[in-house]
Amino acid sequence: MEEFIGGLWHKFITRAATRSYPAAAVRLEDIERTAGILFRALGGDAGLRVAPAAEIEHGARRSWLQRIAHVGEKAAHAARDAETLRLPASIEFFPERSLNRDLYLWLIAQGAALPDGGLDADGWIAANQAASRATLDAFPGFATRYRRLVEAVIAERPDPAKLPADEAAAERAIRAALQEPGSVASLPAAKRPPTPVALWLYPAPVAIDRREQSNPPTPADHREGGSKAADATDRRRQAQREDMPDGKNGLILPFRAESLLSFAEFVKVNRGHDADADDNPARAAAEMDKISVAQDGTDTASKVRFDLDLPSAAQDDVPLKTGILLPEWDWKKQQLKRDVCSLTVLDPRDAQPCALPSHLLRPARRLRHQFEALTPARRWLKNQPDGPELDIDAVVRAFADRKTGHVTGDTGGYLSCERRERDLCCLVLADLSLSTDTWVSDEQRVIDVIRDSLWLFSEALGATGDPFGLYGFSSRKRDHIRFHRIKDFDEPADDRIRGRIGALKPGFYTRIGAAIRYATQILSKRPEALRLLLILSDGKPNDVDHYEGRYGIEDTRVSLNAARQEGVRPFCVTIDKEGQGYLPHLFGPAGYTILRNPAELPARLPLLYAQLTGG
The missing domain is CATH 3.40.50.410 (von Willebrand factor, type A domain)
Known part of the structure; x- marks a missing residue:
């Protein structure tokens, strides 16, 4: 009974605190084809890949109801780097489906107008405004759609009058930058980051740190084949590169054991084989906010499977x-x-x-x-000046013309065979x-x-x-x-x-x-x-x-x-x-x-x- 009541409370408080409209949601996969065509038509780099963006903690102020329900902590920021344009996997920000779809189209236009190198952490606000202004100047048809989006976004944003002075100043600057792109050079400093701006692209997160340069991936990292295991939650996650634990002094705890709330172990994510333990790493990953990746220098699959090893000369082709x-x-x-x-x-x-x-x-x-209909066939051409056989019709016609006094030039009286290749x-x-x-x-x-x-x-x-x-x-x-x-x-x-x-x-x-x-x-x-x-x-x-x-x-x-x-x-x-x-x-x-x-x-x-x- 207690669990049942708790489940009802969770559904109620989550529904009350969540500021989204699932009934009007538009998914990235629904407009994937349109996204690629529009991005290239607006002058974007044709080689960029469109992929879902991962949800990350934004650190902005939340309402007391969101804090009680533990929702609104993360947001999927649109971003772009040299290889990928990342867009939210689903947009349900507005109650109207047309507005959610227009938001996708505007983010695509922003991505096409941004510089090829993407955004940096310092000038990304000015770069977004410059991209907005360039898009509106080059494609005036976007102006009406952009104004509708700005009005809808501002209506969903927090009221500056209810924010602390520093956050209110930043919020007013964001509103001015949205209404008049290019009017704000930078945001005023505030203790908390501002609420994410749905119309802007953010600097792309770095998925793997620079330690990978000195620790190159093994062939198992790129192993190909086999069907892809579907993620039960169908969402992107952040990843970070970590050093593999050495496993030494496992019984010495440099912390109080009662402070250990949960634990996880590293699992090999290369191709599975029969010796794999009967566990479910996908289920464990679904409960993680950030997945850590480490390389232990050993290749389990190479000890068990030899698919990618070159065969001997006696067995090879x-x-x-x-x-x-x-x-x-x-x-x-x-x-x-x-x-x-x-x-x-x-x-x-x-x-x-x-x-x-x-x-x-x-x-x-x-x-x-x-396909026999496509086979080259022989065709006889009539009334030719030369050929292997006489054209009886042409000969009779010429003889009749002469008898009736109609003398014509010699047009030929032979059949010629032509083969169309x-x-x-x-x-x-x-x-x-x-x-x-x-x-x-x-x-x-x-x-x-x-x-x-x-x-x-x-x-x-x-x-x-x-x-x-x-x-x-x-x-x-x-x-x-x-x-x-x-x-x-x-x-x-x-x-x-x-x-x-x-x-x-x-x-x-x-x-x-x-x-x-x-x-x-x-x-x-x-x-x-x-x-x-x-x-x-x-x-x-x-x-x-x-x-x-x-x-x-x-x-x-x-x-x-x-x-x-x-x-x-x-x-x-x-x-x-x-x-x-x-x-x-x-x-x-x-x-x-x-x-x-x-x-x-x-x-x-x-x-x-x-x-x-x-x-």
């Missing part, structure tokens, strides 16, 4: 070409580094010729019938990283879907006669990039090729920039006018040696630009649900497609090819 040097774009230095990547072309070692799997026979037959070729580049080992259903993994797609694609293009090649890639650091030869352009699509497709297996990481550069070299040697590069991927560029985040995306973008300069047309097919945030920056608005259901890939891939080639 057969190398065809080794030591192919390729450049890589260093985004931080804005420099193309020459010959820093080493690529190896491989053939599957244990690939045995096989027939098409039985579950693909019917869809393959249907695709062959559809499709002057195009296609190279399919499949991502074979370890992330393709994840399950998309109870019976299929991503790698199984890729195999089925390549089988059906080869059957469909075999019916058209268009030259095509099939290749795969994975990587483990820049000195071991694996480029798998599945089918060269001059090889027929027979049982031997089907056996190579069946032998594909996932492994390692996704250094896609080097793979695109080598695929471009292959396509640049083709004589066809249209050279299509189809990329099958399931996630962002990623590798162990810092090839992740903005670095990997920018290198991929530079490699795609170089491919376009060589006359290659790239197109990406992905099953990454977060691809909308970075794919437009890489491939353009019409250069990619996202499949929400991975199982659709085998049937969609040949039809996408037909659309891209005008069939």
Whole structure:
């Protein structure tokens, strides 16, 4: 009974003290696509990633009701740094849903107008006002929306008349800065920070301190593959880097034991394995306000799992070409580094010729019938000056004209056969990283879907006669990039090729920039006018040696630009649900497609090819 009454009291006091409107909430995932398009349209850095912001303690004054209910201590500040635009995961600040959505749009506009380096702790208030003024001057259409937001924000802020003198002065300065951006250079000093300003972006928090520079991450920190465990609370948290406890003198307590209110232990967050204890770190993390991360110098997964270790030469695929040097774009230095990547072309070692799997026979037959319409056909041209056969109709018509006295010039009386060729070729580049080992259903993994797609694609293009090649890639650091030869352009699509497709297996990481550069070299040697590069991927560029985040995306973008300069047309097919945030920056608005259901890939891939080639 006591717990029941306590639960009712908690719900009542929390509802009474919380100043939010859940019924009018707008979530970031609802406007994610709009956010990226608007940010780039307003001149923002197209390579920035949009991500949810973590809730942090703001330290501002709270009402007595909020203190009783223990609510209102934290707020999700919008922020921007060199790689990420962080926005609140949900905005329910106003009772009107349209205002909450307009607040998202204004924060996006602010992020586009701020300097590329983000905000510093000293001049961030002046920088926000400058960004507001620049946005209103460049886009007058925002003026009405901004005024509505300012009025709504001021109505929700504390009354200066009820605040201490120092806090009241800061509050009046904030109101003046909102109503007339650029009128306030800095806020007056106060004992407490002011209530967070919903219309402003804040300096981005530093997630990891500088001790990481002397303690670099191990490969386990970047381990890829497996499905991501969903957070039960679906919210971002702050993190801080800590030193690993040495475990010495564990029985000596330099404090009173009765002051110890709770305890926690460090758990390994790399890939799970069968030896993991039957605990629930996610549940413990859900109760933490700030998560501490430490590195103990040991790699448990490397003692148990050997997925990412290079296989021995006797077990690995057969190398065809080794030591192919390729450049890589260093985004931080804005420099193309020459010959820093080493690529190896491989053939599957244990690939045995096989027939098409039985579950693909019917869809393959249907695709062959559809694609036979794209096969180059012979067409007879009439009334030609020369040709292998006489045009009987033209001869009879000319004879009748002469008999009737209508003498005409010699227009030709032969039939000429013309063969319309499709002057195009296609190279399919499949991502074979370890992330393709994840399950998309109870019976299929991503790698199984890729195999089925390549089988059906080869059957469909075999019916058209268009030259095509099939290749795969994975990587483990820049000195071991694996480029798998599945089918060269001059090889027929027979049982031997089907056996190579069946032998594909996932492994390692996704250094896609080097793979695109080598695929471009292959396509640049083709004589066809249209050279299509189809990329099958399931996630962002990623590798162990810092090839992740903005670095990997920018290198991929530079490699795609170089491919376009060589006359290659790239197109990406992905099953990454977060691809909308970075794919437009890489491939353009019409250069990619996202499949929400991975199982659709085998049937969609040949039809996408037909659309891209005008069939």
